[in-house]
Amino acid sequence: MTRDELLDVFFGGSFQADHADDHCFTGRARVGDETVTVIGTAGRAEVGVDLCLRMAAAVLECVRERPGEAIVFFLDTQGQRLRRRDELLGLNGYMAHLAKCCEVARRRGHPLLSVVYGEAVSGGYLTTGMMADACYAVRDAEIKVMNLPAMARITKVPLERLEELAGRSPVFSPGADNYLAMGHLRAIWSDDYTARLAAALADLRTGRPADDTRMDDGLARGGRRMAAPIAAEVAGHD
Template sequence: MSDPTLFDALFGAGRHEVAIDGHFVAGPARLGDTPVAVIGSWDAAAVDGDLALAIAGEILRVVEADTGAAPRPIVFIADTQGQALSRREELLGLNGCFAHVARCVDLARRSGHATLTLIHGEAVSGGFLAFGMLADRVVALPDAQVRVMDLRAMSRVTKIELERLQTLAKASPVFAPGADNYWRMGAVSTLWESTGGDWPAMLTAELAAARQVAGQDVRARTGAERGGRGLADIVAREVAGA
């Protein structure tokens, strides 16, 4: 069970009306004088089409409400064990629902909303791709886990011995689970390592940083600077010809 006091820690008690509805969270909050919108998944959600559409719908409502006014920052909560696995979801095109969420995040960005993701609990594979990873800035909360697949399953699929993967995982961040690995590769902007800090102030600073990079994807460059991803930036620039 995910911890609902999270929002008190982030915004201060009584300064938010974030509602938890099963695996869906949403609601308004304030950081100082700034109103923000909170939208996301909750309690290790297996993201299915209904949850994806709930998130997308909420983004669209925020964008519409702020049309002609100052666009509120959007704080996404990513708390997901991955995509839902079911034949019906595949048949109805769960990938299409995720693409729709991504478009909505992009619309929010283009409409001037700062976007920031907080990884709470775990962020896995497709469930993370859909919206969490698309924000301008991503923060991993303490004990947050990020992964595609655990090493045991990876060993089964790739037929590489587990011990070997475990050894290599110590030297390379490219395949092993871990928020720190994603930080080294540039996909997590900041790791919040303790629960003791002034989270409202830290969140305010992160949102300011998100505004700074809005519209640019700086992850590959950051990953290169942090030594976690050496080639992505170089190769992309070679092909882009810029």
């Protein structure tokens, strides 16, 4: 799904852009009976210092000027920007700044929702999607931290062993279905996008302060069996 297709199927003609370039777009749109702030990446964007600052600025503008307005992130990113300039400037700090701005928005009562509509990879996704209260994906989206050949090179674990593990556990496997099984995604959407987004935002507002159900969902779906029991055991010890 391209950015133009995304904006059409989710918002029709209601999206009003404040900024749009090849890799980032911000603005506002109508969803049901409310107006939401839209912040998105496009064109398999690399998340570098400039993109982090632009997205953080859009979050803070919403907090300052539109109290309580929902913020919806749309994601198509190939990961963090692997450039000398960005690394020398301290890209991790800029990513942390964006995440902190999202936490400020959350504490001020802004529901945060993210939707992967293209690709979501590694650190680019950690910063621009995983920090939301609820995460979703469209059917043809691709989510991954690292492909198995690259993981084999980094960890020195033979590729054959990783492929064996991937067949038994979604934790090692790319793909939106595996992230759904792990509980990270609440759902994968394939139709009625406008209605599904409106319902997801209504769920967030009804359930605030948002309960993080990802560990429980991962346990129930069989994709993340140990996190919830271990967390419960730790919480039971004073």
